[in-house]
Amino acid sequence: MKKRTWLAMILAAMLILAVGCGQGNDQAANESGFKVGMVTDTGGLNDESFNQTTWDGLERAKDELGADIKALESKQDSDYVPNLTKFAREGRNLTWAVGFKHEKAVPEVAQQFPDVQFGIVDSNLGGNIPANVTAVTFKEEEGSFLVGAAAGLTTKTNKVGFIGGINSELIEKFEAGFIAGVKAVNPKAEVISAYAGSFSDVTKGRTLSAGMYNQGADIIYHAAGGVGKGLFDEVKTREAGKFWAIGVDMDQSRLAPEHTLTSMVKKVDVAVFDITKSLKDKDLKSGEHHVFGLQDDAVGLAENTKNINPDVLTKVNEYKEKIISGDIVVPTKVADVK
Amino acid sequence: MNVVEMIGITKRFPGIVANDNINLAIKKGEIHALLGENGAGKSTLMNVLFGLYQPEEGEIRINEKKVMITGPTMANELGIGMVHQHFMLVQPFTVTENIILGDERSKGGILDIKQAEKEIQKLSDQYGLKVDPSAKISDISVGMQQRVEILKTLYRGAETLIFDEPTAVLTPQEIDELISIMKNLVKEGKTIIFITHKLKEIMRTCDRVTVIRRGKVIDTVDVAGNDENTLASLMVGRKVSFSIDKEDAETGETILDIQNLVMEKGNGVKVINGLNMEVKAGEIVGLAGVDGNGQSELIEAITGLQSIKSGHIKLNKQDIANQRPRKITESGVGHIPEDRQKRGLVLDFTVSENMVLQTYYQPPFTKGMSIQFNEIDQFAKRLIEEYDVRTPSIDTPIRALSGGNQQKAIIAREVDREPTLLIAAQPTRGLDVGAIEFIHRKLVEQRDNGKAVLLVSLELDEILKLSDRIAVIYEGVIVGWVDPQNATEEELGLLMAGSALEKEAN
Amino acid sequence: MQSLLARLNKYSGATTAIISILLGMVVGAIMMLAAGYNPVAAYNALFVSALFQPYDLGETIRTITPLILTGLAVAIAFRTGLFNIGVEGQFIVGQLVAFIVATQLGLPPVIQVIVAVIMGGLAGALWGLVPGFLKASRGVHEVIVSIMMNFIALYLSNYLIRTWLAKGADSTPKIADSPPLKVDVLSQIFGGSRIHLGIFIALLGVFVMYYLLYRTKLGYELRAVGYNPRASEYAGMSVKRNIILSMMISGSFAGLAGASEVLGTSGYLSIEAAFTGIGFDGIAVALLGGNTPLGVIFAASLFGVLNYGGGNMQFEADVPFEVIRVVVAAIILFVAANISTKIVGRFRKQKGVKKHG
Known part of the structure; x- marks a missing residue:
């Protein structure tokens, strides 16, 4: 019994330690009615990669478009579907799924909620893009x-x-x-x-x-x-x-x-913001695959070139x-x- | 003058009253025995005196002054020392280092080992302890280690020494030496409290005895003018018979026949070295020897728990050496193991489950794949009744039973299988008089039923009382056969210490 | 008072568990307050949503499903005195083999699912056999071997997916439009959630474990070996055989967990950068559940609610993920440390000694 309790305590302590230091997402109390959601992959919001830069894009949308933004972090692969579903049921105008790991979850949820728009970063869904999904990849x-x-x-x-x-x-x-x-x-x-x-x-x-x-x-x-x-x-x-x-x-x-x-920067924020903006401006044609490359200034060298x-x-x-x-x-x- | 007086001491633990209004007075310069069965509350009382427990009620007076003893250090300061049953020594340290541990007297921050060594040598000489202060603990015998414990208390200035079951670990010769040391100590003005449940030692050593039963003092009596039987009935609360009535053995065929048995440890050291012995139907053969001379290995070889290097172990003329334990059990060997809690029982199993430890897979306990608990429960009920196993229920984890009842459960299980050979290893170790009596009767009963019984015990009393023949084991061989009717403990003790060869040469 | 205490004592298992959860929640609430979040809204999101909306309840059950099975896997090994830390790897091979059977053999639909589930369980058993065998025959500690087996499983699975099953892509195609263990009726009852037949496999597993441990001679042996191998040896049982069997049974539960996940929840496999954590959660589930079949159900449910409800906390009460993990860990820590037992014990003790002096 003692040994068991002990083990359990170690495990629990490990759980606590495993919790990284993070920061809360700013809450926008926007009344514009334009709501954008985002679901991270298992990397989490502060991954120094596409989850983080997608969020940068959404923050820009909040500042410039007055969008209400919110993010959900996924702990396991099986969280993608419920997380996307939550946003869809809440009636978000657009929900971003970040990372190719979402490529099975997005079509599944998109089919269930045909009236809601979704975006996926880093996958073209193998070419089968549902009408209410916009796929974004980069060169x-x-x-x-x-x-x-x-x-x-x-x-x-x-x-x-x-x-x-x-x-x-x-x-x-x-x-x-x-x-x-x-x-x-x-x-x-x-x-x-x-x-x-x-x-x-x-x-x-x-x-x-x-x-x-x-x-x-x-x-x-x-x-x-x-x-x-x-x-x-x-x-x-x-x-x-x-x-x-x-x-x-x-x-x-x-x-x-x-x-x-x-650094080879991949400006996911640029792409995400562009698409979000065009949805707001009602000139987004969804169901398509958008490829962002050098000519969109979405990939390239970092601005800092001192070295x-x-x-x-x-x-x-x-x-x-x-x-x-x-x-x-x-x-x-x-x-x-x- | 009373050096120690305990008045109205009451100590409770959840569910039990370990000491119930106990009064104890120890006179200066006496050896005072504290007698009681296991769990009677002797150790609790002494732990109260030594400051390890605080009593709920009562007071303690040392040299007729009321004191509050808050811990061992304080007890030491008051002149009370305790020689524990389990030594508290650091093996790789020397005698001196062990003695000064926790009481290091330094000069300007530097330990003066030489000075300490001198003091210890002086103490040792004064009381006739013959301890070498510079020897390493790991190099000296158990009896010597005990004397180091005694020295430890003396070095700390003890006037009253508590001995907690000091003879449990000693050979007969060592016991004699200990008793003479105790007498020396008293001669030099010390006082001794002697915790024990062995009546013979009390008769030999003590001046007065206080008997404790179920947490209460029954009486304090002078040893002179009383005999073992009186003390035993005081301790147990009823008349106890010491002698076992048994007829002469009517031996039959040889059941167990061991020839040239050799066993090695992993490092190639021979622990059994060409051993020969036989046990016949209808007799109890006692195997006497100092602990660690191959008794455990021999039993484990017979029961298949250890493999042998060479030789034969024949049961009813069939060689069972290196067979699987289950095969051996099935061919008619019952085994009361020396460590009942580690080998003999699954402590977390219920009483019921433990009763079928070797037979659970046989009908009627198992049908097909599934265990028939109804059958097992009925069986267990019968056994606990027949063998007087005191348990709240058959579904109680056997861990919750007292040592005596655990042992009775094992005996019930082993005897009920009607084995042709019953091996009983230390069957009464740590048990009280009542349980011992019961177990002895059962063993003799088996013999009378024509079974072969091999009794292994470190208690010479037990061996002498029960055996029809005694084999003495020393360093893995049988060094002599003794007839219990004509043997004395001294004779056996010498054989056990390895002096057989000279004897045979005579 | 006396009788109340007696009753508290009798049900102490459940009582202390509930007290522990409440204590953990209080600590979590303090932490949330300190971080500036509303604990009432957060706990409402955590428990109410996870349990009272059909969709969320369905998803909660789906989360619980593999946890029950991995919890059973760890628990049965513990019962034999073995620490199967390889549940994660056994889960992965169960998943892999079930997927291969479901996609590559071309069996008729219903048979295909049944065979896939069984083969997944067998694959897990095989993965458990290796550490069990090495422990029994060579005395190698099962923890070391099973950790290594975890890595072998992970990278073997990744390799087969990349080179064969997914043909160079990051994830395989789906087995079918809808995962084979998913039943529309069930799904619809629970608001279209992904609850699937795996939960019945898990509950069957609980029953099997119970029956095996307490009603068969094998279970008697497994428990005896777990409690006291020396006494088991004395009683003529083969400790080695029981170690191997225990690891295989344990592995098969883990393999079933994997099979049920891939056949019920996801329907595809992807290259994984790290372990899923479902196997490791099983360790905590088993310990929390006291290694009993019923305890595993409760512990898995607690974990499931916290895991899935944690997402709701994020969604409805805007509590960031990190804070949620701290709160969840606090609750588990309190349950695991069983601090309430101490408190109850202390209370009793004080009553006992109050006459002192």
């Missing part, structure tokens, strides 16, 4: 191409690294774009790739990046969520100006200000123009990289 390969070009021009060792989270179609777009970018500017350079098999294992991220740096890579780009934190932890221990990390999704330079070459050589930046910008104009088509599969 991550284009942004990744640009940071690849920056890396290819900056590397001294002609060796750069890529760390992915879990091997999937989405993450492969980052990898393919990055490799294409590196090769485009520096055909001699070699790209080492590795997948962590996780989006949260910080230690794994650190081990992988230490290995790559030790193999001679001097720049590593990650598309691995929380795993990326390990990359920044590792690069900070190495000589500044010689070893670099490239962040993803948002400007991650604050994690290692002297070691962050740049990039100006010549490199100029070169990178030239590539940016070529992609927008269609002269360069960036591959989305590693196999298609020439």
Whole structure:
């Protein structure tokens, strides 16, 4: 009995410890009648990634459109359906489902509530988009191409690294774009790739990046969520100006200000705000797939470019123009990289 | 003059009154026995005196001054020391280090071990304890460890020493030595309170005895002029018979036949080293020996709980060595294990469930896959009645029963199976006189029914009283066979200590 | 007074549980007040919504379903003195195998579901067999082996999904339009929620565990080995065999949990970055439920209500997720630590000694 109580107490204590520090979502007491909801994936609101940037987009909608906004965090995959349902039943004008993990839940709920609009970030639902759903994806390969070009021009060792989270179609777009970018500017350079098999294992991220740096890579780009934190932890221990990390999704330079070459930002907030606004303005055509790329200024280098050589930046910008104009088509599969 | 006086002490625990208005007066310079069955309240009373419990009512006077004893330290200051049944010694430390532990006298923050060692040597010589202050605890014998405990109390200035069941762990020779030490202590002006339930030791040692039964003082009497029988009936509350009436054994065929048995521990050390013995139908063979000479291993080998290296164990001419325990049980071996709580019972099971521990899978207790609790309950009801197991109900977890009743339950279960060989290991350890009497009768009854009984016990009394033949085990071999009719404890004690070889050489 | 105390004592299990929940809620309320949220609205959302609206009740039951089964899995292993921390992995393989059977074998619909459920349970049993066997034969601690088996299950599942079942995508196609264990009638009774037949599998599991433990000779052995392996050995039972069997039965409950989840709730598998946590919750459920079949139902219900109702707190009372987790943890901590027993015990003790002096 004693042993059992003891174990139980440890477990409960672990539960409490597992609770991260977070902040409450601002409550908008808006009376505009335009209500927008958002359901996170299991990453939660403060994931330093698309959940967080989607919320930024909604906050902008609150400020500029007077929308009433609210978010629900999902603890497990099985929470997506009830969370989406709650917003739909409440009569939200639009509910955003963040992340491709929602791709099964969104059509299911959308069918039940045909009069309510839904948006999904990072998935095109395999092409079958119900009439009341708007799918939003990004050309991550284009942004990744640009940071690849920056890396290819900056590397001294002609060796750069890529760390992915879990091997999937989405993450492969980052990898393919990055490799294409590196090769485009520096055909001699070699790209080492590795997948962590996780989006949260910080230690794994650190081990992988230490290995790559030790193999001679001097720049590593990650598309691995929380795993990326390990990359920044590792690069900070190495000589500044010689070893670099490239962040993803948002400007991650604050994690290692002297070691962050740049970040491939994915402006989910821009996309989410645009779609939300067009719904408010009643000119949204739902049931469609919207792709945001360089030309929408929805992907690209972080604004903060202090660590990039100006010549490199100029070169990178030239590539940016070529992609927008269609002269360069960036591959989305590693196999298609020439 | 009374050095210790306890007046009207009452101590309650949830559900029971452990001490009920107890009066006790100890005269200076006497050895005063505190006699009572297990659970009578002796230890509680002494823990009150030692400051470990606070009584609800009553007062304590030391040297005729009223005191409140709030803890052991305070008891020490008042000149009361306790020699615990379970030693509280740090094995890798030396005698001196153990003695000064908790009472380190330092000079300017530096421990003066040399000085302490000198003092301890002096105390040891004064009372004839023969302890080497610089020896490590792990290197000295149990009897010696006990003397270290005695020294510990003396070093702290004890005038009155409480001995809590001190002889339970000792060989007969060691007991003799302890008794002479106790007499030395009294000669030097100390006073001793001796907690025990062994009547013989009281008769040999004590001046007066206070008998406690169910939390109450029954009487305080002088030892001179009383005999064991009087004391026993005071303790139990009824007449107790000590001698067992038994006819001479009518032995039949050899039931258990062990030849050249060798057993090894994991590290290759031989714990049983070429042992031979046999037990016939209709006799009780007593296996005497100091604890740790291979008795446990031998029993576990016969019952299949440990595997053997070589040799034969034959039961009714069938070799059962290295068979599975269930096979051996089924071929007619009953086993009252030495550790009843760890081996013999599942304490969290009910009385009923424990009664079928080896037979639960057989009809009528199991039909197909499912257990028939009705059958089991009926069976258990019959057993607790026949064997006088006192339990609130058959659905009570057996944990809640007293040690004596737990043991009776085991005996009921083992005897009722009608085994041809019954092994009883320490069957009465820790039990009170009443239960012991019952168990002894049952063992003799089995013998008279023509079963072979192997009795393993550390209590020589018991061995001498019950056995038809006695085998003495020492370092894994039988060093001699003794006829209980002609043997003395001293003789047995010498054999047990390993002096058989010289004896046989004579 | 005397009789009241006696009665309190008699029902102390349930009473202390309720007192513990209330105490936990008080602490949670204090924390919410300190953080500036309305505890009344929050608790209203937590309990009332989760239990009194058909849709939410249905979803609550759906949340409870796998917790009962994983709770049983942990509980039965505990009964044999084993700590099966591998429930998570057994859950994952149960899910994986059930999905494969349901999608790859092309069996007729009803048979397909039945076979999938059974195979899911067997897969879990197999996953439990490994640590059980290693414990029995080599003495390797089951905790270590089963943790490793968790990782093997997770990455094996991810690998098979990526390379085979999902053909490169992040998640597999659905088994069918609607999960096979989902029954429209049931769903409609509960406002269109995703409640499914898994709850009946879980309740059947509770009955099986009860019957097995208390009515069969195997259960007698399992309990004996759990309470006292040395006495069991003395009684001629094979401790090793019971260890292996216990782990297999435990694993099969976990496997059934996985099968019921994939066949009833989601209908597809996806590549998972981390463990689902349902298996680990099972540990807490078992401990809270005192490792008894009935206790597991209650504990799973408490967890289910807190898990699902926690979402409602967020939705209706605007309490952020982090605060909800703290409140939920406080309630569980109080139940687990059983502090109310101490309080009740102290009360009795004071009564007992008040005559002192």
